[in-house]
Amino acid sequence: MFNRELVKGSTSLLILQLLDDRDMYGYELVKEMDRRSKSHFQVKEGTLYPALHKLEKQGYxxxxxxxxxxxxxxxxxxxxxxxxxxxxxxxxxxxxxVQVMNNLIGKKET
Amino acid sequence: MEMIDRYIYAVTQKLPHSQRKDIAAELRGLIEDMLEERVQGGNITDKEVEEVLLELGNPSHLAQKYRGTKNYLIGPEFYYSYILVLKIALISTASVIFGVFIIQTIIDPVSILQHFIECIVSLVTALPSAFGWTTFGFAIADYYGGLNPKVLKTGNEWHPSKLAPIPDKNRQIKQYEPIINISVYTLLIAIFAFSNNYFGIWIFHEGFSGVVPFLNLEQYHSYLFLILIFGFGIIKECLKLVYGKWTIMLVTYMALVNLISLIAVLIMVNGPAFWNPNFMFELTQADLLTKGSEAYKTIRIIWEQSTLWILVLLAIGLVWDVVYGLIKVTKK
Incomplete structure (x- = not known):
C-alpha cells in the first residue's frame, strides 16, 4: 500500500486510463485496479465513487x-x-x- | 437489510436533491456487490452488512467526499440548519415589518406614503442585517466546530448500529409549517408588544378617534400574558423543527408546554385587574352604548363572561393540539 495522499492525486488518472480500455461499473473498477496493481494499489470505495462523480461533473x-x-x-x-x-x-x-521527481531524488526513470 | 437503507439515507440526506437518487442507486449496487463478494453466494447476515458499511465509513464523511473539499464558509454539517434559521430570521423580520406597516396604515391612512417609505427603509436595513448576523453566527460555529477535536472524535466512533431510522412519511413534519408559524407568532408578539393599546373596540367618529382597550393598560402583565401564549407557541414550533417528525416524545413535550402555558394564563387572568376595569364605562363615554339599554346589558354579560369563554377556547385549542399530535403519531 502507498501513502494515501499520493494515491489520492493519481486516482482520477487511473480511472480515466481504465475506462479508456472499456466501460466499467464502479466496483469493477475497484477490482480491476486491485488486479492490475497486484493489490499494491487499493482504492477505497469511499474514495473512488466521489472521484467518479467529480470526473462526471467535469465532463470527462x-x-x-x-x-x-x-x-x-x-x-x-x-x-x-x-x-x-x-x-x-x-x-x-x-x-x-516522475522524471523530475527521479532527478530530484537522484534516480533515473526506468 | 434495513441497515443498508439507513446508511444510504444517511449519506444522501446530506447531498443536493438533484444527486440523491443517482448516488443512492449506485451506492446500493456497490454495497450489494461488496456483500456478494464476501459471502460468495451464501447467506448475507447482519455481520457482513456491518463489515461492508464500516469499510465504506462514516456516512457524513462519504457525503462530504461526494460534495467536494472544504472551500466554503458554512460547511455541509451546518448548511441545512443554517438555511433553516436563515429562513426563519428573514421571514419573521419581513412579516414584522409588513405587519407594522399595515397597522400604521389602518390607524393613519393619510400618511400611507410615509409609512410605505418607512417600511421599505426598514426592509432594506433589517433584512441584510438579519442575513448577515445569521451567516456570521454559523460561519463562526462552522470554523470552531470544524476544529473541535471532540467533533472529529465522535466522527471516528461512528458505527452502523447508530444509524437513525428513516422517518415515516405520514409522521414527517414539513419544515415550512413551523417556519411559517414562528413568523406569525413573532409578528403577533411584535404587534401586541408595541401596540396593545389598539387591542380593543375601535371607535370611529368621522374617522378613527380612539380605542376602548380590552386590557388594563396600567397593568403591564396583561400583555405579557399574550406574549407568553405566543412565546409558548414558538417553543412548540421549535420542538417540531428539532424532531422533524411526530413522535410520542414530541407530543409529550408539547402537552407539557401546553399545560404550563395554560396554568400561567390561568394565574394571570385571575390576577388583579387583568382586563380593563372601566371597559363598560368607556364604551358609554364613547357614545357607543347608553347605560341601561338592552344592548348595554347584553354586552355587559358578554364582557363579564369573556374570561371564562376565552379560557375554555384556549383549553380546547391546547387539548386539540395534543390530540392532533397523537393522531399523527398513531397514523400508519
Whole structure:
C-alpha cells in the first residue's frame, strides 16, 4: 500500500486510463485496479465513487444504466472525448513528474 | 437489510436533491456487490452488512467526499440548519415589518406614503442585517466546530448500529409549517408588544378617534400574558423543527408546554385587574352604548363572561393540539 495522499492525486488518472480500455461499473473498477496493481494499489470505495462523480461533473466521463437479470441496475462509466484528451495530457504530465521527481531524488526513470 | 437503507439515507440526506437518487442507486449496487463478494453466494447476515458499511465509513464523511473539499464558509454539517434559521430570521423580520406597516396604515391612512417609505427603509436595513448576523453566527460555529477535536472524535466512533431510522412519511413534519408559524407568532408578539393599546373596540367618529382597550393598560402583565401564549407557541414550533417528525416524545413535550402555558394564563387572568376595569364605562363615554339599554346589558354579560369563554377556547385549542399530535403519531 502507498501513502494515501499520493494515491489520492493519481486516482482520477487511473480511472480515466481504465475506462479508456472499456466501460466499467464502479466496483469493477475497484477490482480491476486491485488486479492490475497486484493489490499494491487499493482504492477505497469511499474514495473512488466521489472521484467518479467529480470526473462526471467535469465532463470527462459519462455514464449509463444497464439492467441486470438479478439485482439492481448497474451504472456503467464511459470515458468522453474530453476525458480522452485530458487523459493524454495527464499521462504526459505524469511522465514529466516522475522524471523530475527521479532527478530530484537522484534516480533515473526506468 | 434495513441497515443498508439507513446508511444510504444517511449519506444522501446530506447531498443536493438533484444527486440523491443517482448516488443512492449506485451506492446500493456497490454495497450489494461488496456483500456478494464476501459471502460468495451464501447467506448475507447482519455481520457482513456491518463489515461492508464500516469499510465504506462514516456516512457524513462519504457525503462530504461526494460534495467536494472544504472551500466554503458554512460547511455541509451546518448548511441545512443554517438555511433553516436563515429562513426563519428573514421571514419573521419581513412579516414584522409588513405587519407594522399595515397597522400604521389602518390607524393613519393619510400618511400611507410615509409609512410605505418607512417600511421599505426598514426592509432594506433589517433584512441584510438579519442575513448577515445569521451567516456570521454559523460561519463562526462552522470554523470552531470544524476544529473541535471532540467533533472529529465522535466522527471516528461512528458505527452502523447508530444509524437513525428513516422517518415515516405520514409522521414527517414539513419544515415550512413551523417556519411559517414562528413568523406569525413573532409578528403577533411584535404587534401586541408595541401596540396593545389598539387591542380593543375601535371607535370611529368621522374617522378613527380612539380605542376602548380590552386590557388594563396600567397593568403591564396583561400583555405579557399574550406574549407568553405566543412565546409558548414558538417553543412548540421549535420542538417540531428539532424532531422533524411526530413522535410520542414530541407530543409529550408539547402537552407539557401546553399545560404550563395554560396554568400561567390561568394565574394571570385571575390576577388583579387583568382586563380593563372601566371597559363598560368607556364604551358609554364613547357614545357607543347608553347605560341601561338592552344592548348595554347584553354586552355587559358578554364582557363579564369573556374570561371564562376565552379560557375554555384556549383549553380546547391546547387539548386539540395534543390530540392532533397523537393522531399523527398513531397514523400508519
Amino acid at each position: 466521463i459519462s455514464y449509463y444504466w444497464q439492467d441486470r437479470e438479478k439485482g439492481p441496475a448497474r451504472k456503467y462509466y464511459k470515458i468522453t472525448v474530453d476525458g480522452q484528451e485530458i487523459l493524454k495530457e495527464r499521462t504526459s504530465e505524469w511522465h514529466r513528474y
